Amino acid sequence: GAVVSQHPSWVICKSGTSVKIECRSLDFQATTMFWYRQFPKQSLMLMATSNEGSKATYEQGVEKDKFLINHASLTLSTLTVTSAHPEDSSFYICSAREGPYNEQFFGPGTRLTVL
Amino acid sequence: AQTVTQSQPEMSVQEAETVTLSCTYDTSESDYYLFWYKQPPSRQMILVIRQEAYKQQNATENRFSVNFQKAAKSFSLKISDSQLGDAAMYFCAYRDLYSGAGSYQLTFGKGTKLSVIP
Numbered sequence: 730g731a732v733v734s735q736h737p738s739w740v741i742c743k744s745g746t747s748v749k750i751e752c753r754s755l756d757f758q759a760t761t762m763f764w765y766r767q768f769p770k771q772s773l774m775l776m777a778t779s780n781e782g783s784k785a786t787y788e789q790g791v792e793k794d795k796f797l798i799n800h801a802s803l804t805l806s807t808l809t810v811t812s813a814h815p816e817d818s819s820f821y822i823c824s825a826r827e828g829p830y831n832e833q834f835f836g837p838g839t840r841l842t843v844l
Numbered sequence: 845a846q847t848v849t850q851s852q853p854e855m856s857v858q859e860a861e862t863v864t865l866s867c868t869y870d871t872s873e874s875d876y877y878l879f880w881y882k883q884p885p886s887r888q889m890i891l892v893i894r895q896e897a898y899k900q901q902n903a904t905e906n907r908f909s910v911n912f913q914k915a916a917k918s919f920s921l922k923i924s925d926s927q928l929g930d931a932a933m934y935f936c937a938y939r940d941l942y943s944g945a946g947s948y949q950l951t952f953g954k955g956t957k958l959s960v961i962p
Contacts, residue, residue, distance in 0.1 A: 761947060772935060772954045773889075778947045786947070820887060830877065831939075831948045835889035 731757050731827045735836035742813055743844055750808045750839045752823030758803035759825035763833060764796075767820045779806045813843045846871045846938050850953035857926045858961050864911075865921045865956050867936030873897075875941035878912065878919045879950070884932040892934070895919065897941070923958075931960045 732755040765773040777787045785798035797809040824833040857863035880892040895903045936953040
């Protein structure tokens with residue numbers, strides 16, 4: 730089956746620093762990847778849709794200058810949280826679209842803690 | 845815009861028993877997909893079952909089956925012979941069959957936390 734990895738699985742950083750999260754499709758090429766944010770005991774909130782070779786489409790209310798998304802290849806998308814602050818602490822999940830049903834296959838998530 | 849509603853924040857079931865999780869949705873589309881995803885404590889999202897709206901037959905996957913009522917816009921998940929490993933958050937999700945923007949975005953419900961009692 731389609732496998733999506735994320736790195737790192739968890740990260741702790743100081744306020745004001747930037748953090749990069751990688752999302753890779755391991756056994757397929759993904760023209761579209763998605764980035765979600767999930768707060769404790771809540772549902773997934775779509776942050777942005779990333780298409781290979783083009784600018785990401787951000788959902789309303791998501792600061793594109795704060796959450797930089799780059800989808801430079803068919804197997805890699807990155808999310809950079811710039812100048813992170815404690816309120817950016819959350820669980821970030823990526824997914825990649827693949828297959829005849831255009832299903833989303835999810836990565837294992839990255840827990841970001843900003844001190 | 846499409847919406848997905850899960851009215852049961854929490855449910856519990858005895859091991860080996862059957863439980864049904866509810867989901868309703870709203871859309872003006874006639875062709876779409878519906879999904880149930882499981883998110884165990886590891887937080888890895890796992891696809892449980894998929895239903896194409898153009899298929900009248902309810903989808904089944906081993907112990908998991910759905911009751912898809914298109915006219916009522918209802919999509920419930922039945923878990924038979926519940927096992928301890930079924931304990932998780934369950935999310936109902938909707939997706940248009942065709943995406944004009946080519947994005948195929950999912951709309952998720954708020955989730956139902958299922959506990960399995962030994």
